[in-house]
Amino acid sequence: MSMDTPVSVLLVDDDALIRAGLRAILSSDPGIVIAGEAENGVRAIELAARLDPSVILMDIRMPQLDGLGAMEAILGQVPETKVLVLTTFGEEEYIDRAMSGGACGFMLKSSGPEELLGAIHAVAEGAAALSPRIARRVIDKVRGIDTAAQARARALVHGLTVREREVLALVGQSLSNAEIAARLVLTEATVKGHMTAILLKLGARNRVEAALIAYQGGIVTPRRR
Template sequence: MLVADDEAMVRAGVRAILARDPGIEVVAEAADGHEAVDAVRRLRPAVALLDIQMPRLDGISAAARIHDELPGTAVIMLTTFGEDEFIGRALREGASGFLLKADDPRELLTGVHAVAAGGAYLSPKVAARVIAGLRTGRMAGGAPPRAALDRLTERENEVLALLGTGLSNAEIAARLHLVEGTVKAHVSVILGKLGVRNRVEAAIAAHEAGLAARPRH
């Protein structure tokens, strides 16, 4: 994975946390957004961990480029800033995860594994803000129209419902007795039909449509 932050001490601290897990390998570091995007282009890591405020190219803009050019790399935002504006922008621009630097270090390890497995991950503090934002309309961000949801097949609705509960592709596959590759294909079709950029936005759509609360089997 890639670790990008303009503060060397923060990068060192993150690497020290990640080194606790033998299943995670840091293949590169970056001190700004441009370096991060270039490193992802060269190395194609499974996960890119990006700070939001970096010189030359901020983390959210870097996340958008990675999502558009290199969708095989999942992006997690790791930042001091937990304001709704940053969370909403990051998720709309393709981030699959959002963590705060004040979170428990175990959240970092959990988040990396979750997005590497094709899932999405919000730390509990961030998830609480997203839920509150949905309830008040601050983070609605334009829900997919009902017609878009109606275009989903029965199987796609089942996948979306489980995706809305935060399950990874492998977990959805096990629940629906499918192979993981089939679930991945369904997720890609769902994103296209709903006109959303990532799993997090699809999960939000599932909640707004009332699907996540009643997954079908």
């Protein structure tokens, strides 16, 4: 996506007041345009296909079809769609399902406006986005994974080239393709090529899963608080 092209966002939430608040926050950023709004998962699937938004800001608990079910349906049709899950619920069951379902990020509705806007831009640019609370939970979980899972992750990482491991380490630090390109003095197209190879070799659906494998495989060390 060009730096001059606004990020188009599809808002998905069954609460009209929440949508109004999100609309106000997003409208304050000239780099974001609201492509449309949906009040449930069924409507979200319809609008996602018709509007082709840059990012879908997806609530979880909604009538008819919840946000995670809608996300899975949308990604089944258009795998490259970027979904940023937004919810008031921080239970691990939702985090796990969102991550395994292909979400590019997971933000809590308690996040500040600047944090949310930053996450939308990060996801649009190809980076992963996790709110600090969610990131701490994920990192704590990584610290507690079993030895077999760690061994599998290390084996996957070992199968990467040296350059691919360098790129993956930066993905684990939540850098976008543009930021990785600048850090490694590469073209953005080259980084995208490396990312395609990395996801294929790791068997990861997106950058969030790749980042978790980077932690599990020891390429990125979680910082203790």
